[in-house]
Amino acid sequence: MAGRPVNHQRRAELLDAAVDYAVEHGFAELSWRPVACALGVSTTTLVHHFGTKEQMLEVILGRLRERTFAATSEAVGDQPDLAAAARAVWTRTSDPRQWAEFRLFFAVYGRALQAPRQFAEFLERVVADWMRSLVEAQGPDTDPAVATRTATLVIATIRGLLLDLLTTGDRDRVQDAAETFLATLEHKARPQRDARPR
Template sequence: MGRPPDPARKAELLDAAVDYVFRHGLAGLSLRPLASALETSSRMLVYHFGGKEELISQIVQAVRARFQGMLDELAPRRGDRLAVLDTAWRLMSAPEAAPFFRFFFEVYGLALREPVRYQGFLEHVVADWLRVLGGDAQATALVALVRGLLLDLVSTGDRARVEAAYRWARSSLAANREP
């Protein structure tokens, strides 16, 4: 009995919070500015999420879930590693993905310092990809290459040079597929 819970409200707030941290970052996140951007109050954020710590945890989880969806689309093509790599590269190097990867690398840096706070980030961040590509040395190198190129891309914006580097490395690595 009593008024029924409205989980949709919390989901709306979480979605909006994710968009907010994409734009403003996570390192200096403060409840009051976030709340006013979401047209609510810090009081309500604490009410719905329990506290700042739990809010951040749920934000990171939500982002990981969004990204996991993209990963899952790649999984069926498991047979052809280079096809998976090309598709992944096309999706991730797209300009629309840049805000996501700025956030991704920001969380990466924070998680290296406080692993428990950003629950499971470090374990998933490599393992999820190796599960798609296979866990051997070649898969490790391919993930590292793509990640390094994305880091270059979001920091320099020099798309032509990074694209050329991907094409060269891809053709170079394609010629030697077995470790």
């Protein structure tokens, strides 16, 4: 009364390949047939492993979030203060090798604003991840209200600059603006902790 066991690894393989395809081709061509063709399987195989297309999109977004969070978390990591954390995040996000991933990321924003539930939830979680990292980077002795407001501003600014970077590709101009912002952040942090412990 038992048959063949489920091969979870097979599903994971297909999922990773699907995420790569989504990052490269965006949502425009994210249909069963093109994806199946690119992955070298039939549409039925994808349906078998992911169920509905909506469900496939959900797991793709989930995995994309894992990647993004891992990248941010690693960048913020053990930075001593907010200014350093912000600079680390910006350095990582402005890396052209990450652009494809962020392009998809902003494409999700576009959809979240018009097809609420599905994408909005994804974004809430991603931003929550960012917020958590950046609030923690400000140390436990910071006023929570100040920490929240500062983290919100940092995320918004980096996101806006990144959006500019992705649409215009003008690295010099955007980098200039980013430096201005980061300098402000570092200038603010200095008087508070003049000789900070290592």
